[in-house]
Amino acid sequence: MSKPLVLATRRSPLAMCQAELVAGRIVEKTGQEVVLLPMLTTGDRQSQWSLEQSGGKGLFTKELEQALLDGRADLAVHSAKDMPTEMPDNLGLVAFLPREDPVDIFVCKEGVAQPKIIATGSPRRRAQATKLFPEAKWIELRGNVETRLRKISQGVEAEATLLAAAGLKRLKIDHFPGLSFRRLSLQEMVPAPGQGAIAVQARVGHSQEYDKINDGQTENAVKIERAVLNAFGGGCQVALGANYCGSTDQLSFFHEKCGIKSLRIAGRAQTDWMDELTGWTKNK
Known part of the structure; x- marks a missing residue:
């Protein structure tokens, strides 16, 4: 009998709820047993810190990633919006659960x-x-x-x-x-890249093992949004919003230099529509 998968998660009620959703999906789709490894992150411990002034990057992810790197955990569960665009070379996002309402x-x-x-x-x-x-x-x-x-x-x-x-x-x-x-509608407030999506992180080389739990539509949308985040720099402490809806092919975008914009991107090269976004931020 195979060993249970160890799933690293933050200890907050919401994080534990999200970890339970991932564990349940793994059991449902693969039959593999899962145990949770609740952890405190720097962001949890430093509850008096201003996230804006401290930068925010990695404050809720670093300890979970370290558990993956040193073998204490097989997987880590994150809110996709908390994930920096840069992560350790030998870690990657291997699955996304079906997205909840992102607004x-x-x-x-x-x-x-x-x-x-x-x-x-x-x-x-x-x-x-x-x-x-x-x-x-x-x-x-x-x-x-x-x-x-x-x-x-x-x-x-x-x-x-x-x-x-x-x-x-x-x-x-x-x-x-x-x-x-x-x-709030997308016309009133554009969500953060990845908002509403639960991301599963693992060591590189294990992505195919988790294909069964991955939701392809969510993965595609989050990858588009994270590409926008990467192009305009930063993590959750940047005044940037991006949300892609595959069913309507609508990319909603917010930048403090241009406000709320939207465009369709199907059939267009990423460099093409990314240039359009960049143009909006420079023409203010």
Whole structure:
């Protein structure tokens, strides 16, 4: 009997939920037993750090990657939007689960039409939401999803925040006492590259072993979005949004120099449509 696969994951409730989804899919598609290896990352330990000021890159992935490199884990589970475009040479993304709703949710204290203080550590969210709430002040609010919701409902530090729809759905949170939830369209806010997708990372040379759990449509979309991220530099602390919908062939794009744009890319060389994106950011 083969040994169980060891799956490295962060310890947060959302990360554990995502790891359970991956483990369940592996069991369903391959019959292979899976055990979880919950870990604390630098980003988890340094809960008082400003992610924007500390750079954000690798803060939630490095320890999981090290577990892969030293053989303590066979796989690591990540939110695809947290993954830097650069990773150790002998590691790669080998599978993606079917994508959840990629958009953002605006969460606001009930009865507040125009929040004075909005909490987010994401330059992308802040840059786009400033157009919706030009008078608001911005603060960074750390903590897991339920902690942030509770703080907003109390209204002490901030009256509103922005969260990924996918995380809320996976945690089965569609309401919270004292709060209202509003789904933001792609015309209002373009998500982060990879948002809503769960990525599975492994050592190079093992990708074919996980073909059965991979969702090709999600993989294609995330690869396109990560190509945009790579071209314009950075990780989750860049004011950049990219979302590709294969069913409509629509690439939605946000850059602080051009705002929200969209284009179709089917049948076009990547260099062609990437040049169009670059042109938008230079013509402002």
